[in-house]
Amino acid sequence: MNQKIDEFARKLAEKNIRPSYQRMKILEYLIIKKTHPTVDNIFNDLIKELPTLSKATVYNTLDLLRKEKLARVVAIENNETRYDARVSNHGHFKCETCGSIFDFEVDIDSFLTDSLKNFKINEKNVYFNGICPKCLKQ
Amino acid sequence: MNQKIDEFARKLAEKNIRPSYQRMKILEYLIIKKTHPTVDNIFNDLIKELPTLSKATVYNTLDLLRKEKLARVVAIENNETRYDARVSNHGHFKCETCGSIFDFEVDIDSFLTDSLKNFKINEKNVYFNGICPKCLKQ
């Protein structure tokens, strides 16, 4: 267990982020759970373990993780920001019925985007919406 | 000019949306301008012509257009919702420097998404971020 804590501390230290307990817990939450949580999800779950946790800390930490590329924003919802610790290229599917978000493989770099040849591309996101298999059955 | 107004009225009527003056002006704005405007952009420009326009009407109308597929949401920003009357498949590029949004061609249907074969896909969005050619020069 302490080895895992050390793992999160190391990830933070590599990016020159001081590994405070709050930061380790937030990073752990993102890595262990793969639910693409909102700020509220993270806050409401972690407050049980960290009773003095402030929502501002969650916002600050997530922004720090994003800047250092330890997490990415999932903007599939425009009314709430979700976060994902899996930073490699993949797409996100949102079920309109149950609200779950699924990862899917997609070779984003294979897209032919001739019209962007003079643009500097920093980030690529692919978002699909629809109904997931479980909800389709019901 | 009246022919154009009739064009917007017809588009609305086709979807069984009563063509009020506000709705026609909002649809016209989206179709004529191709700037992927925010609710604020639309409201602040149209208030000049329609002094009694309410922001609630802009929200209501955009939601109606979206539901009837006369417009789509551009959720590339998660802090503000943009709208686009071009509903055919294409990608959106956002310049991090000047904030402009560019359309680009991308054959979204050619993506291999085996892992989604049991999903019902209703909408596909491709969002890129980076720096546009104009800002790169400066």
Added chain:
DNA sequence: TATAATGTTATAATCTTTATAAATTTATTA
């Protein structure tokens, strides 16, 4: 024309995010 249905407006309420300053914790130095 009278009535009902629909659409618009103004305002309040809600929700998410950011800003600010005080309090706490951690690091540094004497």
Added chain:
DNA sequence: TAATAAATTTATAAAGATTATAACATTATA
């Protein structure tokens, strides 16, 4: 180790976007 400085967290206020509500206006129908 104690004192000081720096960084982090917290609580709260403020800002910005969106939704809800009810009154008012317009359009359609009888």
